[in-house]
Amino acid sequence: MKKWLLPMLMVLILVLAACGNKEDNSKKDNEGTKEASSAETITYQSETGPIEVPAHPKRVVVLSSYAGDLLQLGVNVVGVDAWEANNPNFDDGLKNAKVVENTDIEKIIELDPDLIIGLNNIENGDKLAEIAPTVLFTYGKVDYLQQFIEIGKAVNKEKEATKWVEDFKVRASEVGKKIKEKIGEDATVTVAESFDKQLYVFGDNWARGTEILYQEMGLKMPEKVKEVALEPGYYAISQEVLGEYAGDYIILSVPEDQDSSFTNTAWFKDIKAVKDGHLYEVNANTFYFNDAKTLEYQLDFFEKKFLH
The missing domain is CATH 3.40.50.1980 (Nitrogenase molybdenum iron protein domain)
Structure with a gap:
């Protein structure tokens, strides 16, 4: 090989290596962005203190009377109690949801929830919190419309919930x-x-x-x-x-x-x-x-x- 070709060959190798590194780093950056997005959280100020919850919950288990609130907000519910499962109004929204109780720890784990919502008098609240962020409410602690707004806050949809409440009050009054x-x-x-x-x-x-x-x-x-x-x-x-x-x-x-x-x-x-x-x-x-x-x-x- 002629001596003058050696420097050119080395330059070509370095350029290709740099491109490869750039693509790898770009791929890693994209993967990191996806991971960060999926791991994004917000802080909800619950009755018992701040709780880190998903900014965009995808798989919610509801162990109370709040399934209709989540369905109204367009949040996917994967598990509900029997009372809500038997509500004909929820048939479409809950057609793929499984019926569970707060004692069905293994079943709830299998549902792989990213958020659990319920009443604060249920059993196994501590065990549920180990599965996913768990927000528990006291029935009647706030009025029924504010309760919907609180649900909205917990799933990062406070604006949507507040807008619905304002509109509902007007329609009901009329x-x-x-x-x-x-x-x-x-x-x-x-x-x-x-x-x-x-x-x-x-x-x-x-x-x-x-x-x-x-x-x-x-x-x-x-x-x-x-x-x-x-x-x-x-x-x-x-x-x-x-x-x-x-x-x-x-x-x-x-x-x-x-x-x-x-x-x-x-x-x-x-x-x-x-x-x-x-x-x-x-x-x-x-x-x-x-x-x-x-x-x-x-x-x-x-x-x-x-x-x-």
Whole structure:
């Protein structure tokens, strides 16, 4: 080989090596960026202190009544409790989710969640926190709409949640005004639920549409219901005394797997609201909660029943 070719060959080798190093480094940088993106977190100020949670959670397990909030925000839910799994409103959003309980540690591990949300009275909270960041809420610690915003904060969607709340309050108030114009300012509404051959009447903050009717719409509660159910949230009564707690209108929810034959009895048909055609029955499975998705369903139900 001619001597003058040696320097040229060495330069070519160095250039190729540099290009190779540049490509490798670029590849490593891209991989590092992807890892950083997938590992990105935010700090959520929970009831018990700051918790590092995913900035963009992809696999959430919900062990409480908040699945509808996550579905409303477009967050993927991979595991839920049986109560939420049985809500027809959630069928599409939860069609691929597995039913789990807080005691199903192995099943939850298999779901590989990146976030777990639940109530603070569940068992195994410490074990769940070892699987994934776990945010637990106290039911009723904040009002039902602020609760949705808190869920939004936990999944980095506070703006979306706040916007929905503002819009919902306006829509509920407008429907409420129309309802009061039709039924009268002094008309009363009783919210009742049948379960295991017993009835329950509810105050103004125990889901079942109570927050919408009493808080947002300002409809009136019968005095007898107010006396027993307003403070504790609900009150159990025997079926036969429903007439004593019945307002001018009754919202009656019955679980789809429960016996509703009492609605065919003479004492039930003799209740004034029933005789006046002011009884609105609903599948309790769709009415149990006060998450955003359920609230949308409840508002639509009230608008149709009272105004159409």
